[in-house]
Amino acid sequence: MGSEAVRVVVRCRPMNDREKALSCKMVLSMDVHHCQCFIEKPGATDEPPKQFTFDGTYFIDQTTEQMYNEIAYPLVEGVTEGYNGTIFAYGQTGSGKSFTMQGVSEPATQKGVIPRAFEHIFESIQVENTKFLVRASYLEIYNEEIRDLLGSDTKQRMEVRL
Ligand SMILES: Nc1ncnc2c1ncn2[C@@H]1O[C@H](COP(=O)(O)OP(=O)(O)O)[C@@H](O)[C@H]1O
Ligand SMILES: [Mg+2]
Numbered sequence: 001m002g003s004e005a006v007r008v009v010v011r012c013r014p015m016n017d018r019e020k021a022l023s024c025k026m027v028l029s030m031d032v033h034h035c036q037c038f039i040e041k042p043g044a045t046d047e048p049p050k051q052f053t054f055d056g057t058y059f060i061d062q063t064t065e066q067m068y069n070e071i072a073y074p075l076v077e078g079v080t081e082g083y084n085g086t087i088f089a090y091g092q093t094g095s096g097k098s099f100t101m102q103g104v105s106e107p108a109t110q111k112g113v114i115p116r117a118f119e120h121i122f123e124s125i126q127v128e129n130t131k132f133l134v135r136a137s138y139l140e141i142y143n144e145e146i147r148d149l150l151g152s153d154t155k156q157r158m159e160v161r162l
Helices: 017-021 064-080 097-101 113-124
Strands: 009-011 028-031 036-039 050-053 055-058 139-142 145-148
Touching: 009 064, 017 055, 055 064, 064 113, 097 113
Parallel strands: 009 055
Antiparallel strands: 028 036, 036 050, 139 145
């Protein structure tokens, strides 16, 4: 893992039932030790796969726990030391952003990045003689519209200011 300020990692989710029922073919493979992913063009067996390198690669059998420990843990640890940190999930609908960030409670290894970060932060501020203030907000940006998911009226659109 590099020491750049911005790191980009990629996670591949398993095929869903619909994709399995359609007998979809997996075109992505990964060399997770070298953080590389390979995309092959279906039907073009003579063409070499397109190759991309990231700061981290997570394939279908890797868990959010592993991802958190390798990627998010050091970032959240930095936040407890006073550095700013952002974890941002990007991808098309159905690609696994909510699964990674929010996660599921069973199995415990797939608990999301957000509850893991909360546990991490609250554990590290449980020290005697110091009071901490933790602020949280929860916003959704969808189709260029922003909604406050903790607000009383979640239909209300918030203004975008530049
Ligand atoms: N790594 C994964 N392992 C197992 N199931 C996954 C994984 N990532 C996503 N899924 C499943 O795929 C579906 C779509 O994922 P989701 O997180 O809702 O996508 P997004 O938030 O990007 O639209 C969900 O049913 C989710 O449970
Ligand atoms: Mg989602």
